Every structure is written in C-alpha cells, then in structure tokens.
Amino acid sequence: MEKPLLQVKNIWKAYDELQVLKGVSFDVEEGEVKVIFGPSGSGKSTLLRCINMLTPPDKGTVILQGTNLMDSDTNLNMIRSKIGxxxxxxxxxxxxxxxxxxxxxxxxxxxxxxxxxTERALDALIQVKMEKWADHYPAQLSGGQQQRVGIARALVMNPVLILFDEPTSALDPELIGEVLQVMLDIAKSGTTMVVVTHEMGFARAVATEMIFIDEGVIVEKGTPRHFAISPETERAKQFLHRLEVLYGHHEELLEPEDKEEGNS
Amino acid sequence: MIQVLPRWLEDLLTVLSYSDELIAGLSTTLSLYFTALIMGFFLGLGFAIGRQYGGIITSRISTAYIELIRGTPLLVQLFLFYFFPYSLSATLELLGLLPLPLDWSIQIIGPGGQVITILNHRILTCYLMLGLNSTAYQAEYLRGAIASVSAEQLLAAQSLGLSRAGGIRSIVLPQSLRRVIPSWSNEAAYLPKYTVVAYFIGVEDLFAAAHFIVARTFLTLTTYLLVALIYLVLVTVISRILDYVHDRTKIPGL
Structure with missing residues (x-):
C-alpha cells in the first residue's frame, strides 16, 4: 500500500505553561478532505501551523511525501511552497x-x-471567480472576496495539500456561501485539503474524515455520517449540539446540486 | 538727489551683499542635512529591523544604541566625537608613537578662484555624528511603522515559501515605508535645524555665516530673521514634498 501524503505523528506543542497540543496523530491520503473541528482554544489552528512549521512543534514528526519536516536539514521554504x-x-x-x-x-x-x-495568477482568480476584481486592492474588497483571493493565492502554487484555518469564521453570514462554494469546487477537483471549520454542511458534502479535537487531543474520528448519526463521546455530542443550536443549517447556503453530489 | 530707502530695506541689502558667505553656508548646511538624513535612513532601517526581527543579541545592541543616542545631547556627542581623536593622538605621542594626522583637508578652487574646503576633520565629524544621531531617531520611527504591519502578513508570505528575509523585503518594508512618511517627516523637518551644532566646532554652515555677517555689520535682527526665513522655506519645501509623496504612494482603499 502507498504511503500517505501527509503523516502527522504525536505532535506536542506548548506556549509557555500552556500545553496546547498533547500528542496528536493522523494521516492524510492523497485526494482526501480532512475536516478538523472542536471548541475554540482546543489547538486546531496551532495544529495546522505545526503541519507547515509556521509554528514548529516541540515534539513529534510531520512527514510530507516522505520528507520529515522536523529534520534540521529540510528546506522548509521549499516544503511550504508545496503546502497552501x-x-x-x-x-x-x-x-x-x-x-x-x-x-x-x-x-x-x-x-x-x-x-x-500574471497569466497563472489570472487562471487562479478565474477558478475562484475573482477575475473581474484582479486590479482591486484588498481594502477595496469584501471579506468574502478577500478570502477567495486568499484561496487563489494558495491554489496558484499548485500545492500538493492546502490547509484552511477557519476560512469562513471571520465572514459576515451572507458572504460565507461564496467562499464555501469555491472550497467545494476545489475539493471536488481532487485537491487534498485539511480544513479547520465549523461548517458542518461543508463537512457533510465533501469530508472523507472528520476529526474532533478538544483540549489538545483527538477525542473522536469518523465519517460525516458517523458524527451526524452516532457520535460516541459525550464531548463530541455536546459540541455538535451546540453548533446546531448556534448555526442552524448552513448547508442551505450551498447550492442544492452540490449537496446531492456530496451525499451520494 | 539721493534716493532714501526705508531703513529695513537698506539693512537687508547690506546683509544680502554677503551673499557669497550666505550661499556657501547654505550649501554646507544642505550637504550636512542630506548626508545625515540619508545615512540615518539606511542605518536606521538596519537598527529598526535588528530591533524588531533580530535575535536577542542584535535586538539588545540596537536598543542600547538607540537609547544611548537619544538619551544624550547632540552637542555633547559631537564634542566627544570631535575631541576624542585629538586625545588619542596625544596619548599615542606620549607613548612614543606617531600622532594621528588630523589637520588634513580636501579643497577645490571655486569658479571665482576662491579656495573651498570640501572635507576636513571637522566637517567629517559633523557628517558622521549628525548621521549617527539621526540614525537613532529614524530607527524608532521605522520600527513603529514596521511593527504596524501585521505579523500575519509575514506568515502568509512564509506560507508561500518565501524566506523570512524575503517576506520582510517584499511584504513588510513596502508597507512600512509608506506608513512611516508622516512621522518620519518630523525627523526630516528637525534635522536642518540640528545642523547648526556644526558651528560649534568651527564648520562654516549657514548659522556660522550669520555670525560672521553680524560681526561685520551689527545688523543682528535683520541677519537672524533672514537666516530663520531660509530655514523656514527649506523645511516647508521638504514638508510639501513629503506630503506629496505620501499622497502618491497611498494604498487604495486604506
């Protein structure tokens, strides 16, 4: 069997006294969409930043396509150009x-x-439907438009993997849909993605596996269907319930045909 | 019949008859100013980056330099810098070694046949000390502007595969150099007036020219008003230019 694209093994990270990650491990196969969710402060963003070493872990290994990123002689700039x-x-x-x-x-x-x-950048902007705004400065764009440019900036490098760090949680509700739509398109084109998000509609549509993290450890893993029907741990149940109360049904923001495809 | 001019105009014409001294003084002042400003900018940028992004040693050295310079009078710095080579030279002589050659000068012949001193120990001391002094102030203005660019943008650049230095160069600096202009214009406006310290070690700048004219004519008020006016015009022009540059380099939408 082929080796996974990305292997995260026993990652530990502390900020001073605060232990943020306490031994997190998971693999990502090529073409997979991994959704990570959990309460704020549970270490999700830190975990993503450990993957591309923007925040180097204290302990553990991250292996991308056979290269150990924790090796001191690994060219991290070169590795990061392959991780969006x-x-x-x-x-x-x-x-x-x-x-x-x-x-x-x-x-x-x-x-x-x-x-x-510039030609490649324009292609990437077309992918996120932002080509008309190519000559605008960020401050002249809405949050949703800025995020789509952010996605194009990652896409244009032809990365083997894209990390999404709560891409819609700073957006006004009416702008979330356009960003999720772009992310769905990318996911369906076969891009490997690790997405930290609370958008359960997105997760149900494209996630191959969901990982629930709390207090720096993986509490529960499973398919979207597993979490929708029968989450095992009390913490996951409680958290999913709270999400539903807060967010209701975000999947309504997605176009209907995408939902059907995703569920099939 | 003798045309009688108003008294003030007559005085002004008398002062202006020393235009050679005034022009020579002004050109010395201008060259001190621009040299110190440019030297202070590049060194200041180095110290600002060192203080903001450097390791603990680089950052401590930068901070110490900035505090030392900002915490002591410019005139004292200039005197120390000026007299130190003389004391050193005297000590060397006492030890039976060769003294330092400090009475050198570089001169050119002006268009009117007069000898113009371009550089000597005094003038060089002024260039260096004004530059080193301005460095500390400019470093702080620049550091403030650098710190105002979000660290997250630098992370985004690094996430694309740029090195930290590459990110600082192509993301942080272009933004901070735009942002620094309004506060930096403070230094650009102060510095022409600081250059008068050159007079105290015998450099013939605009202020020295004024002293010379007053000694000859006793027209104290007229001379100093004229010199003040020259500084005012100079600083106003600089401010206008910087306002213009600031306006032209604004980031749309911000």
Missing part, C-alpha cells in the same frame, strides 16, 4: 492588487517571469 495555506483573517498583502497578491508566489518562489506569473 488559507487564513481566518485572509492575511492578504495590503499594498498589492488582487492579481499581484496571487502572482507573488510564482514570481518570488517559483521564479516565473512577470508575464508567466
């Missing part, structure tokens, strides 16, 4: 137009010429 990341607060480069935000990676990291990079 989408941030909760978008983190677009404020002094650059949408198109230049997206073409920066291809130019500075992949070494493409300005024209080639």
């Amino acid at each position: 990341m989408v941030f909760q607060h978008f983190n677009l480069f404020l002094h650059l137009k949408a198109i230049d935000n997206v073409s920066l990676g291809p130019r500075r990291v992949l070494g493409l010429s300005k024209d080639e990079a």
Whole structure:
C-alpha cells in the first residue's frame, strides 16, 4: 500500500505553561478532505501551523511525501511552497492588487517571469471567480472576496495539500456561501485539503474524515455520517449540539446540486 | 538727489551683499542635512529591523544604541566625537608613537578662484555624528511603522515559501515605508535645524555665516530673521514634498 501524503505523528506543542497540543496523530491520503473541528482554544489552528512549521512543534514528526519536516536539514521554504495555506483573517498583502497578491508566489518562489506569473495568477482568480476584481486592492474588497483571493493565492502554487484555518469564521453570514462554494469546487477537483471549520454542511458534502479535537487531543474520528448519526463521546455530542443550536443549517447556503453530489 | 530707502530695506541689502558667505553656508548646511538624513535612513532601517526581527543579541545592541543616542545631547556627542581623536593622538605621542594626522583637508578652487574646503576633520565629524544621531531617531520611527504591519502578513508570505528575509523585503518594508512618511517627516523637518551644532566646532554652515555677517555689520535682527526665513522655506519645501509623496504612494482603499 502507498504511503500517505501527509503523516502527522504525536505532535506536542506548548506556549509557555500552556500545553496546547498533547500528542496528536493522523494521516492524510492523497485526494482526501480532512475536516478538523472542536471548541475554540482546543489547538486546531496551532495544529495546522505545526503541519507547515509556521509554528514548529516541540515534539513529534510531520512527514510530507516522505520528507520529515522536523529534520534540521529540510528546506522548509521549499516544503511550504508545496503546502497552501488559507487564513481566518485572509492575511492578504495590503499594498498589492488582487492579481499581484496571487502572482507573488510564482514570481518570488517559483521564479516565473512577470508575464508567466500574471497569466497563472489570472487562471487562479478565474477558478475562484475573482477575475473581474484582479486590479482591486484588498481594502477595496469584501471579506468574502478577500478570502477567495486568499484561496487563489494558495491554489496558484499548485500545492500538493492546502490547509484552511477557519476560512469562513471571520465572514459576515451572507458572504460565507461564496467562499464555501469555491472550497467545494476545489475539493471536488481532487485537491487534498485539511480544513479547520465549523461548517458542518461543508463537512457533510465533501469530508472523507472528520476529526474532533478538544483540549489538545483527538477525542473522536469518523465519517460525516458517523458524527451526524452516532457520535460516541459525550464531548463530541455536546459540541455538535451546540453548533446546531448556534448555526442552524448552513448547508442551505450551498447550492442544492452540490449537496446531492456530496451525499451520494 | 539721493534716493532714501526705508531703513529695513537698506539693512537687508547690506546683509544680502554677503551673499557669497550666505550661499556657501547654505550649501554646507544642505550637504550636512542630506548626508545625515540619508545615512540615518539606511542605518536606521538596519537598527529598526535588528530591533524588531533580530535575535536577542542584535535586538539588545540596537536598543542600547538607540537609547544611548537619544538619551544624550547632540552637542555633547559631537564634542566627544570631535575631541576624542585629538586625545588619542596625544596619548599615542606620549607613548612614543606617531600622532594621528588630523589637520588634513580636501579643497577645490571655486569658479571665482576662491579656495573651498570640501572635507576636513571637522566637517567629517559633523557628517558622521549628525548621521549617527539621526540614525537613532529614524530607527524608532521605522520600527513603529514596521511593527504596524501585521505579523500575519509575514506568515502568509512564509506560507508561500518565501524566506523570512524575503517576506520582510517584499511584504513588510513596502508597507512600512509608506506608513512611516508622516512621522518620519518630523525627523526630516528637525534635522536642518540640528545642523547648526556644526558651528560649534568651527564648520562654516549657514548659522556660522550669520555670525560672521553680524560681526561685520551689527545688523543682528535683520541677519537672524533672514537666516530663520531660509530655514523656514527649506523645511516647508521638504514638508510639501513629503506630503506629496505620501499622497502618491497611498494604498487604495486604506
């Protein structure tokens, strides 16, 4: 059997006295969409940042395509160019137009010429339906539009894996749908994704596995169906119940045909 | 019949008859100013980056330098910097070694045949000390602007595969250099007036020219008003230019 694309083994991370991650392990196969959810402060964002070493773990191993990222002689910049990341607060480069935000990676990291990079950036913007806004600066865009540019910025690098860190939780409710739609499209095109989100509609539509994290440990794993019908642990049950009370049915925001495909 | 001019105009014309001294003084002041400003900018940027992003040693050294310079009078710094080589030279001589050559100068012949000193120990001391002093102030303005660019943008750049230095260069600096202009214009406006300290070690700047003219004509009020006006015009022009640059480099939508 082929080795998983990404192996996360026994990750520990503390901020001073606060132990955030206490031995988290999971694998991601190629083409998988892994959804991580759990209460705030449970270590989800830290876990994502440990995967691309923006926050290096204290202990444990992260192996991407056979390369151990914890090795001191691993070229992390090269590895990071293969792992896309989408941030909760978008983190677009404020002094650059949408198109230049997206073409920066291809130019500075992949070494493409300005024209080639711009062409690729435009393709990525078309994928997220933002080509009309290419010449706008981030501050001239809505949150949903900024996040779609953020997704294009990750996509343009042709990453083997994209990490999403609560991509919709900073958005106004009416803007969540457009971002989820783009993420669904990407998921269906076969991109490997690790997504931290509370959007259960999205998870049900495309997740191959869901991971429930609380207090720095994986409490429960399972398919969306498993969590919908028969979550085993009390903590997962409680959390899912609270989500439902708070968010209701976000899947209504998704277009109907996507739901059907996702459920089939 | 003799045309009688108003008294103030007559005084002004007398002062202006020393235009050679005024122009020479102004050009010294301007070259001190621009050299110190540019030197202070690049060194200041280094210290600001060192203090913000450097390891514990780099950051401590930067902080110590900035506090030392900002905490002591410019004139004292200038005197120490000026006299130290002389004391060192005297000590060397006592030890039976060769003294330092401190009475060198670089001169050119001006268009009117007059000898113009471009550089000597005094002038060099002024260039360096004004630059080193301005470095500390500019470093703090720059650090403030650098810190105002969210660290998350740098993380985003790193997540694309840029190195930390690459991210600082292409993401943090372009934004902080835009943001620093309004506060940095403070330093750009202060510095022309700080250059008068050069007079105290015998450099013939605009202020020294004013002293010279007053000694010759006793027209104290007219001379100092004229010199004040020259500084005012200079600083106003600089402020306008910086306002213009700030306006032109604004990030749309912010």
